[in-house]
Amino acid sequence: DVKVTQSSRYLVKRTGEKVFLECVQDMDHENMFWYRQDPGLGLRLIYFSYDVKMKEKGDIPEGYSVSREKKERFSLILESASTNQTSMYLCASSPGGLYGYTFGSGTRLTVV
């Protein structure tokens, strides 16, 4: 089975801190995605990547950046955390085409 691993299950950070959320997949998938899940808003795409060093903005990229230096790793960066970035963050990977996504277990980030 494909495994998508997110480095932290729970994080608490202070406003203004730089925050790194790490995601690693072990099945050589081309595509990786970062979503956030908020009540009533569902899953919203922040950024995605088709290949190493490539990235595309999703629906809500403001306040975030990403890095994909290796195929298996896709990092989400909050340059200066704010309280409205308190959310559940979900990483996913996919081999592309019509294959669905495999999600990680999520990181619950609280910004205080």
Next chain:
Amino acid sequence: DQQVKQNSPSLSVQEGRISILNCDYTNSMFDYFLWYKKYPAEGPTFLISISSIKDKNEDGRFTVFLNKSAKHLSLHIVPSQPGDSAVYFCAARRYTGNQFYFGTGTSLTVIP
């Protein structure tokens, strides 16, 4: 703009009865659809898919129906079990597209 909508945020059903979860989409170019199930503190997991060349797909207790003219799909769970209690997301994409678009989710509670 939400291209995939789940208008019922929550649903409660008695154990053994049928659960019907609904999903509407606005983009007539969407031609491939998935349902995901999500337990608290876990990532979403793939449940069932359907392509636009079909109007029904079954997998055990789960059946997805697609009505292309109405831009509507539904997930039927029969019989419902307490372990089905979770948040269900529908997702849609174009065959030639880059990403799946997710709905806002419906929280299903199956009452023993």
